[in-house]
Amino acid sequence: MTDLGYRHMAADTTTAARGQQPSRKPPALVVEHLGKRFSGRIAFDDVSFSVAQGEVFGFLGPNGAGKTTTVLTLGTLIAPTSGSASVAGIPLTAHNGPEIRDRIAIMPENPGLYRRLTVTENLQLFAGLYQQRNSTVRIGEALEAVNLTARAHDLCVSLSKGLRQRVGLARALLNDPAVMFLDEPTSGLDPVAMREVNDLINGLRERGVTVFLTTHRLEEAERLCDRVAILNTTLRLVGPPDELRERLFTRSLVVETLQPLAAPDDVFNGTDGVESWRPDGAAGYVLNIADPRNIAPRVTRALVAAGADVVSISESRHSLEDVYLQLIEQDPEASQR
């Protein structure tokens, strides 16, 4: 991503280090007990979280969990029925709608480009709506940021889905948003296009832009987001992916030996720090432990002392997907969908 002159690009990116909440600046988003109910149907309820400036915040949840409705509510397109929020420091009220929309950008799942217009003409419309003074320069910078300068005069109908997503991102950059909402930006993209979009999001993070990312791709959220929230009508968990893993799962070591151990009870129960163990296959063992870094060497020594031929010892890392599935499978509401 090319360097741009946007105001957030100068932000202190050290505070946006992964897993840490930047604290010096006021939050970009504050949501308190927010809810939206359509006639007889709860879209989302009692949702509270805050997003720091410069943070990439992942918003996860199954289909119908209310993610998109939350984004549209924070984007002032839908009025909340309960709770309060402030977006880019502006209270979310009916009166403040235009002002908030001026400070944010929303890229829907479908970028919604005018296919009969060229890339530049699409961006000219939005630069006009944001009343950009140097629209030509701004459009040029946005196109450069998403590596689309060469396609500036192509009709959007001729672009692949990945390129259209890039145009959508360029459009979202036009007004130098304080908060950028990206709704499923990689949905339906092939792996190459997906990687390009992910690189662009990383580029935004490096430049201090606050990104609110809704996605179904858990590995993407794990890779890109400082913190994630899991929504299933109500908010189930918020935190850095590592912290969520630790909250939901005990840590474990996976041990594999060449031959099954003659007395595994003696080996593992006699090792300090091993809380419990269970067999995993013919010559495999899973040990529940608290601190893999300190305990793995002890286990290795105990195995060697017991005459075992150790093939491997590794920490079993639960992915964000494990966290997500654990939460959603426990959730009766999800199984009803």
Added chain:
Amino acid sequence: MTFSFRRLGAVLLKELREYRRSPFIIGTMVVLPLVFLIEPMITIFFRLAASVPPAAVDKGIGATFLLLLITPVLVPAVLAAYSVVGEREQGTLEPLLTTPVRREELLLGKALGVVAPAVAISYVVFAIVEVCAHLFASNPEVVSALSQGPHVVAEILFAPLLAGWSTWVGIAISTGASEVRVAQQLSTLASLPPLAVVALVSFNVFTPSFAIALAFACGLLVADVVLWRLVSAMFDRERLVVGASAQRAPTGGHASPSRAPRWIPLTGGDEHG
């Protein structure tokens, strides 16, 4: 935020660019007026030959003016009916609504994008009729009737007013409809009532005085402004977005959203501006 002519201009420019690139829209704009040009030509050059009595000339010219005023009614009806529901169908409305554009700016920009080409086409068609009649018509009564000041003024005045009526009715229907086809059918029907008055005048059912014509023109002008404000008040971002989302995918919540209705009920104003 105050009304911005810059934002209005951006919407208008987009509309005109889209027309330019759409063969269907260009076709509609060209073919429809051509159809309504053929009949006046036949009337002027064949039906109203030199031997036709003056009363018949008046009637024929009245019918000609009526046909010429159909263009600024029908062309906007078709275009305006597409303006909101068409954008919803192609998924471009939602990004537009995420910008600071006010509903009045958006709708006025769209309306001008419809009215401007429709009026321009009407004037061109009228000019073609006038020029052809002056150059080639064999009956001097026809040329005289076509050149009468009140007729010309009425054509110039009523074309934009009728186009405005038709446009706002079309946009109102487009805002409420969830399918382009439904919107276009309803819009065409709903734009016709003012033509009834024009028809009565054209066929000499009653002879309009200057005062009546002025009152009718003022009535149309007021109706156009009232319709703009009314349609703006009806333009509800939430309903448009939720309706559009429901057509594509569930928007969330416990109960599965049902299929979007063919007609989205319109409720009061969009408080978000």
